[in-house]
Amino acid sequence: METQDTNKQPLLSVQNLSVSFSTDEGWFRAAEDVCFTVGRGQSVGLVGESGCGKSVSALALTRLIPSPPGRIDSGRVHFEGTDLMAASAAELRKVRGNAISMIFQEPLSALSPLHRIGRQLVEAVLLHRKVSKKEAWGFAEQWLRKVGIPDAGERMYSYPFQLSGGMQQRIMIAMALMLEPALVIADEPTTALDVTTQAQIFELLQNMKQNFGSLLLITHDMGVVWEMCEQVIVMYASRIVETGSREAVFFQPAHPYTEGLLEAIPRLSSGRQQLKAIPGQVPSPFDYPEGCNFQARCQYAFDRCRKETPPLYDCGAGQYAACFLKG
Amino acid sequence: MAEPRSEEPSNFKGGNVQPLLSIEELKTWFPVKRGLFSRSRDYIRAVDGVSLDLLPGQTLGLVGESGCGKTTLGRTLLGLEQASAGRMHFKNHLLNKVSRKQMNRLRQEIQVIFQDPLSSLNPRMSVMDIVTEGLLQFKRIEGSREAHARRLVEEVGLSEAAIYRYPHEFSGGQRQRINIARAISLRPDFIICDEAVSALDVSIQAQVINLLITLQERYQLAYLFISHDLSVVSNIADHVAVMYLGQILEKGKTFDIIQEPLHPYTRALIAAVPVPGEARLSRSHRVKGEAPSAANPPSGCRFHPRCPDAMPVCREAPPRLQRVGDRDVLCHLY
Numbered sequence: 043m044e045t046q047d048t049n050k051q052p053l054l055s056v057q058n059l060s061v062s063f064s065t066d067e068g069w070f071r072a073a074e075d076v077c078f079t080v081g082r083g084q085s086v087g088l089v090g091e092s093g094c095g096k097s098v099s100a101l102a103l104t105r106l107i108p109s110p111p112g113r114i115d116s117g118r119v120h121f122e123g124t125d126l127m128a129a130s131a132a133e134l135r136k137v138r139g140n141a142i143s144m145i146f147q148e149p150l151s152a153l154s155p156l157h158r159i160g161r162q163l164v165e166a167v168l169l170h171r172k173v174s175k176k177e178a179w180g181f182a183e184q185w186l187r188k189v190g191i192p193d194a195g196e197r198m199y200s201y202p203f204q205l206s207g208g209m210q211q212r213i214m215i216a217m218a219l220m221l222e223p224a225l226v227i228a229d230e231p232t233t234a235l236d237v238t239t240q241a242q243i244f245e246l247l248q249n250m251k252q253n254f255g256s257l258l259l260i261t262h263d264m265g266v267v268w269e270m271c272e273q274v275i276v277m278y279a280s281r282i283v284e285t286g287s288r289e290a291v292f293f294q295p296a297h298p299y300t301e302g303l304l305e306a307i308p309r310l311s312s313g314r315q316q317l318k319a320i321p322g323q324v325p326s327p328f329d330y331p332e333g334c335n336f337q338a339r340c341q342y343a344f345d346r347c348r349k350e351t352p353p354l355y356d357c358g359a360g361q362y363a364a365c366f367l368k369g
Numbered sequence: 370m371a372e373p374r375s376e377e378p379s380n381f382k383g384g385n386v387q388p389l390l391s392i393e394e395l396k397t398w399f400p401v402k403r404g405l406f407s408r409s410r411d412y413i414r415a416v417d418g419v420s421l422d423l424l425p426g427q428t429l430g431l432v433g434e435s436g437c438g439k440t441t442l443g444r445t446l447l448g449l450e451q452a453s454a455g456r457m458h459f460k461n462h463l464l465n466k467v468s469r470k471q472m473n474r475l476r477q478e479i480q481v482i483f484q485d486p487l488s489s490l491n492p493r494m495s496v497m498d499i500v501t502e503g504l505l506q507f508k509r510i511e512g513s514r515e516a517h518a519r520r521l522v523e524e525v526g527l528s529e530a531a532i533y534r535y536p537h538e539f540s541g542g543q544r545q546r547i548n549i550a551r552a553i554s555l556r557p558d559f560i561i562c563d564e565a566v567s568a569l570d571v572s573i574q575a576q577v578i579n580l581l582i583t584l585q586e587r588y589q590l591a592y593l594f595i596s597h598d599l600s601v602v603s604n605i606a607d608h609v610a611v612m613y614l615g616q617i618l619e620k621g622k623t624f625d626i627i628q629e630p631l632h633p634y635t636r637a638l639i640a641a642v643p644v645p646g647e648a649r650l651s652r653s654h655r656v657k658g659e660a661p662s663a664a665n666p667p668s669g670c671r672f673h674p675r676c677p678d679a680m681p682v683c684r685e686a687p688p689r690l691q692r693v694g695d696r697d698v699l700c701h702l703y
Binding site: 091092099145208235237238239240241242244245262263264265266267268269275292293302303304306307308309310312313314315316317318319320321324340 | 413423428434435540542570571572573574575576578579582583597598599600601603604605606607622623624627628637638639640641642643644645646655656659
């Protein structure tokens with residue numbers, strides 16, 4: 043599966059990635075046979091509802107899955123000529139936080155509550171660049187200003203808990219972008235923030251686009267994907283069900299789930315009205331049916347859907363859908 | 370008896386319809402001790418002068434971001450927080466002064482659905498026990514307990530077999546349906562929905578919103594629908610009130626407010642909603658910074674430090690509530 047930019051090598055190429063987790067009830071597949079690419083300078087949205095496997099897939103790219111209880115069962119992740127799945131721990135450390143950086147939903151998962159902000163930023167710089175501590179400090183302070191933190195000089199001496207959620211997120215963005223990564227992976231970066239703060243953060247990321255190469259944005263929010271991404275990958279119950287350009291997926295969804303999801307989103311309305319909901323619910327990973335995982339909720343389901351799992355079919359213009367209707 | 374109000378409420382349809390719920394200048398302040406030996410007190414002014422009316426069978430949406438006081442308002446109505454000033458009238462009861470016994474009886478008329486589906490459900494009670502608990506208490510079971518429970522769960526879209534199962538066996542959306550079944554079991558007049566669908570996935574959220582609308586039409590329920598999500602609220606409520614730092618900045622018909630928001634904060638909320646397929650509203654509607662603490666609200670108009678349309682008077686004097694057509698706006702621009 044190629045991105046629209048077929049002349050250049052994709053920056054990131056994920057092939058047949060599968061991840062499982064162990065629970066009291068046994069092992070289950072959280073991500074099944076995930077394949078996608080991210081082109082250079084491209085923004086890709088990985089979207090789906092809870093439990094679809096999007097966060098797991100993103101964490102697996104740099105082998106951040108805690109093991110136990112997780113396990114990467116298979117897959118290749120080609121990044122800048124290296125297969126990250128086969129790389130040594132040392133090689134991975136050089137890549138993480140440097141060529142590939144991450145922005146998480148909870149800033150406090152990336153920021154230590156025990157250390158001052160300045161120290162954390164400086165530490166991150168010194169890990170990957172041969173500069174003096176003083177240079178690193180100046181560099182970090184400059185970045186706090188770039189991401190819109192007022193009184194940057196003083197903030198270098200603050201602890202994360204002394205700042206609001208929006209400010210903490212800006213610091214995490216500073217940490218993620220300051221080393222000019224080739225790829226930023228952002229996992230629900232604005233979900234915990236107010237909508238007005240969220241808008242500010244998007245504006246910041248848009249303005250900072252020259253400081254990073256590509257963006258892989260994981261979210262459940264289709265509105266966020268529309269704002270930030272050119273390419274969209276839709277996941278449902280551990281599998282990729284559709285992928286394509288933003289316009290293609292939003293205006294001409296090829297998979298029944300994407301179609302249903304878009305119709306179910308509440309839009310600013312002028313008064314009380316019923317929404318077009320998708321009936322039923324996501325099957326438990328222990329109860330995935332024979333055939334297509336979406337069959338029970340699909341208005342178009344027919345016999346074949348209950349027997350075989352549909353592969354991703356080419357719908358033209360770079361759009362793919364895992365549906366027999368497109369086969 | 371409810372006292373007549375001097376100012377006509379904005380959603381008063383005229384004629385003889387008495388509001389079901391009438392809130393007048395409600396304040397809920399929380400004291401904050403400044404130091405061990407400090408004599409002066411600061412207050413977190415979570416709810417700071419809110420007036421709202423709700424007619425029978427109507428839905429009023431209460432929208433605001435975190436820290437605006439909307440949840441505290443809901444809790445004050447339920448008696449979970451003590452009102453510091455102002456009045457809350459429900460039918461002919463003054464909620465500020467009801468005894469615990471009376472409040473308990475009022476559960477047949479006022480119910481609540483919270484955000485987290487699981488924490489509202491006792492894990493050791495079966496669904497049947499949960500949905501008929503109130504009915505049992507007030508001796509209003511019709512037929513057998515099982516039969517009544519079956520009718521209730523069916524009404525909310527669950528299978529009859531659900532009555533024998535336990536909360537942990539259900540998904541988030543299903544648990545919320547169980548909460549709804551319990552809430553409607555006593556056929557209340559009024560249900561407070563506090564972020565009732567916020568924790569649900571989009572596709573499930575749509576189902577639950579539809580269910581709430583259906584039940585409202587069937588039983589003429591009035592809802593106070595509290596949410597941070599303007600898109601959700603606009604689909605469920607015909608009237609909306611926008612809240613910020615303890616105050617209502619704008620209230621009126623959803624139709625009017627969405628088509629032509631008057632208050633700069635309302636415009637910012639609408640502009641902040643990403644709409645797939647459309648370009649964002651102009652940057653002039655963006656707000657700066659973040660909401661300050663409710664313990665130390667800005668002088669004059671509370672919104673002025675972040676307001677793109679702020680004028681000098683906004684810093685000096687608090688605005689008065691202005692009537693613009695069918696709407697109320699708290700802003701010096703009008």
